[in-house]
Amino acid sequence: MTTPEPQPSSPQPSEPVSKDRAYRSPAGIAGGVLVLALALWLGIDALVAGDGRTPWAAAAALLFLVPLVAAYTVRPAVYANDDRMRVRNPFRVIVLPWAQVESFRSGYSNEVFTEGGDKYQLWSIPVSLRGRKKAARREDRRVAGQGGQRRGLFGGGGGGVFGAGGAGSLEDGPVRAETDKVMDELRDLLEARKAAETSQGEVTVRWAYEILVPVLVGGVGLAVLLATG
Incomplete structure (x- = not known):
């Protein structure tokens, strides 16, 4: 057998x-x-x-x-996971492992900088100056409303917790424009994954x-x- x-x-x-x-x-x-x-x-x-x-x-x-x-x-689109980000611009596709990303910058456009000094614009995440102004006005109302809440709770004022503009709390963080929130997410992902072993590699660009x-x-x-x- x-x-x-x-x-x-x-x-x-x-x-x-x-x-x-x-x-x-x-x-x-x-x-x-x-x-x-x-x-x-x-x-x-x-x-x-x-x-x-x-x-x-x-x-x-x-x-x-x-x-x-x-x-x-x-x-245009930006795809990001734990290992890399892929930037699909009008005429190019750029793949950037997190280890090769140096920083992001938000001015009149949103951009990513590599460790080698190259810069790529993020076409799918446009900067909205109108959105920033709107978010700034909402943040001013939120902060003013929190002042009214504190006076109502601790100072005996008549505002109370339901005073004008009292949506949210100071612990919720400042109001941000949508595209600025996206950039914050990408910065957090970069900080968390830049040193990871699976985030190593070289930048590739395809026309x-x-x-x-x-x-x-x-x-x-x-x-x-x-x-x-």
Whole structure:
């Protein structure tokens, strides 16, 4: 009787990769969808009903405009997990392991800086000066309301805990604009994961040829048609 050979044990599954958090601009996407719908409506109408060179010009214009509009409105996104962040900008995709990220900066645009000194703009997280002003006004009302609460509770005043502007507490933290909250989340993730073993690696940059090629072809075709018309 032969003894069966021991079968090799199946490899243990590796730890699951953390799920990406996606950051996109709802206003940018909504605006892009509207512009794309209008461009497609006008372009298809010209293709179907146009005479002479009009359908060719419409096709070239669509080939040029549709990817370009999509690149700046629908395409941008930032994906972040425990190991790295992936920045999908209009014409490039940048993958940055947390160990290679030096800092974030929020001025008139939100940007990420690498340890090597490179800078990349975060197109999908636009700075809203209007949102910051609105958040500052809400923060002023919150702080003023907390002053009224304290007078009502401890000073015998008539404001009470339900005085005007008394939403939240001082412990809740200051009111922030939405995009500033997103940047705070990314900074917290960087601080927590920068030294992790799985966050090591090199920065990679890939050009979005799926956007660049049709834009170039459509632009050249449109220019030729206009020049020879």
